Amino acid sequence: MKRTRQASLRNLNSFSVEAFADQLLELDSADDLQEFTSTHRFDPACDLVLGGGSNILFAADTHGTVILNRVTGKRIIADSNDEVLVEAWAGENWHKLVLWSLEQGLSGLENLALIPGLAGAAPMQNIGAYGVELSDVFDSLEALDLNGGGMREFKHGDCHFGYRDSRFKSHDAGRFLIIRIRLRLRRHFVPKLAYQGVREELNTMGIDEPGPAEVSEAVIRIRRRKLPDPAVTGNAGSFFKNPVVSRSLAEQLQKDLPGLPLYSQENDQVKLSAAWLIEHCGWKGRSMGRAAVSAQHALVLINKGDATGSEILALAEAVQASVKTNFGVELEPEPLIIGA
Ligand SMILES: Cc1cc2nc3c(=O)[nH]c(=O)nc-3n(C[C@H](O)[C@H](O)[C@H](O)COP(=O)(O)OP(=O)(O)OC[C@H]3O[C@@H](n4cnc5c(N)ncnc54)[C@H](O)[C@@H]3O)c2cc1C
Structure with a gap:
């Protein structure tokens, strides 16, 4: 079990923001897991499990132990x-x-x-x-x-x-x-192509009857086009969930905003497009300090270089406030936010 004190987390989160953990424990084998189980007393108030760090925003340091479970197989x-x-x-x-x-x-x-x-x-x-x-x-x-x-x-x-x-x-x-x-x-493949963009991508690839590898290739192509690569520009994918609201509220909103897309859910609920709402508040491509809303995709917040986690959090809060003021809709962040 590898132990590091005062560990930098910059290379362990896809926003690439700096933050420190009092201690980092890396578990690489079943033996490490065993040792961890018998020796570490977990403190839920300040300890944290970290995977690839692609759905987390460090807006503060972690005054506890960060546990990396790297056991593979x-x-x-x-x-x-x-x-x-x-x-x-x-x-x-x-x-x-x-x-x-x-x-x-x-x-x-x-x-x-x-x-x-x-x-x-x-x-x-x-x-x-x-x-x-x-x-x-x-x-x-x-x-x-x-x-x-x-x-x-x-x-x-x-x-x-x-x-x-x-x-x-x-x-x-x-x-x-x-x-x-x-x-x-x-083993028997039943393609799931309800998402319109995947079918269109397959058409562009000249494929009528795709196998699973071709569907995956189509998805990879769309994702590479639509989403900023975290290896180049720090981000955590979609920063907000698509809000799910009552049908009556959704229809009321659509009267004022005729282009607003609605996606029916179970129990008379409707999912709205958070990206659409953010874009229609004028945020797409806009910066606040060293953080910005991606010009590629309005749901993605990016680190323009050396932004702190709190700068990205301040931008997220500004976006939330603006969507609430303009449309009366609450946006819920998708990543775990440390130091919210
Ligand atoms: C460019 C980009 C695109 C993305 N696209 C999508 C997408 O299409 N769909 C989607 O759903 N998500 C997407 N995400 C978000 C993210 O990739 C996923 O949520 C992913 O599952 C997070 O994995 P991680 O290992 O990086 O988790 P982390 O960010 O490290 O952790 C996320 C949460 O899981 C907990 N956790 C991690 N590992 C463990 C474990 N072993 N045991 C217990 N708790 C654990 C952490 O404590 C934290 O609460 C995207 C992110 C980026 C950067």
Whole structure:
């Protein structure tokens, strides 16, 4: 188990903002996990589990221990004719896991290609993109209860998955260290092309009847075009969730804003496009100090270079206030914010 005191987190978050942790613990093997379990007394008030750092904003230092679970491994653990159960340890890179699953002839993850981060974080906010969510393929996970409760298994129904949400992000936030996840993938491919852009991209590629690798390639092309690359420009992907409001409020808003796109949900709820609302407040491409709203995508806040986490947070709050004033809609941040 590697231990660093007064550790810089700049290279461990995709915003590339500077922040320090009193202590950094890196777990690289099953032995490290064992040692961690028997020696570390977790303090939920100030300790933090960190994956790839692509969904977190450090607006302050962490006065506790940051735990990096880097234990890797992936394998097929059950294989019937069509359904295949895959297990991945938390430290596996998510995108590489997607590519590996395609190499095994498995489908289910192709729409989730190129999402940054590690497999252990995928259930946290039920990662989703291009019409698919992790919960569509999720089977179960094992996690260590950091409150001293030992190892626990969570089946699909135990995780309380929602839109960019799960129990691990809401009422059990910070309590569990996810160790490994299991996914139910398929050999028989049923493409999910409800998201219009994917079909259009496949058409541009000249493909009528795509296989999973081609759908993943289409998704990768769209993502490379639409989203700033965190290796070049610090960002955490979408900074805000798309707000879900009552149908009556959505229809009221649409009367005043005829172009406002509405996406029907269950229970007479409607999802609005946060990007549309932000753009129509004039924020797209606008800077505030060394932070900015991306000119490529209004949902993405970027570090223009050497911004602090608090500068990015100040920009996020300004965007929220503006959308609230103009449209009466609350925007909820998607990343975990340290020092909010
Ligand atoms: C360019 C870009 C595009 C993105 N696109 C998408 C997208 O399309 N869809 C989407 O859903 N997200 C997207 N994201 C957000 C992000 O990639 C995902 O949320 C990803 O799952 C975060 O993984 P991570 O390992 O970086 O987690 P981190 O940012 O390190 O952590 C996120 C949260 O998970 C917790 N956590 C991490 N690992 C563990 C673990 N092993 N056990 C317990 N808790 C843990 C952390 O404490 C924190 O609360 C994007 C981000 C970027 C930068």
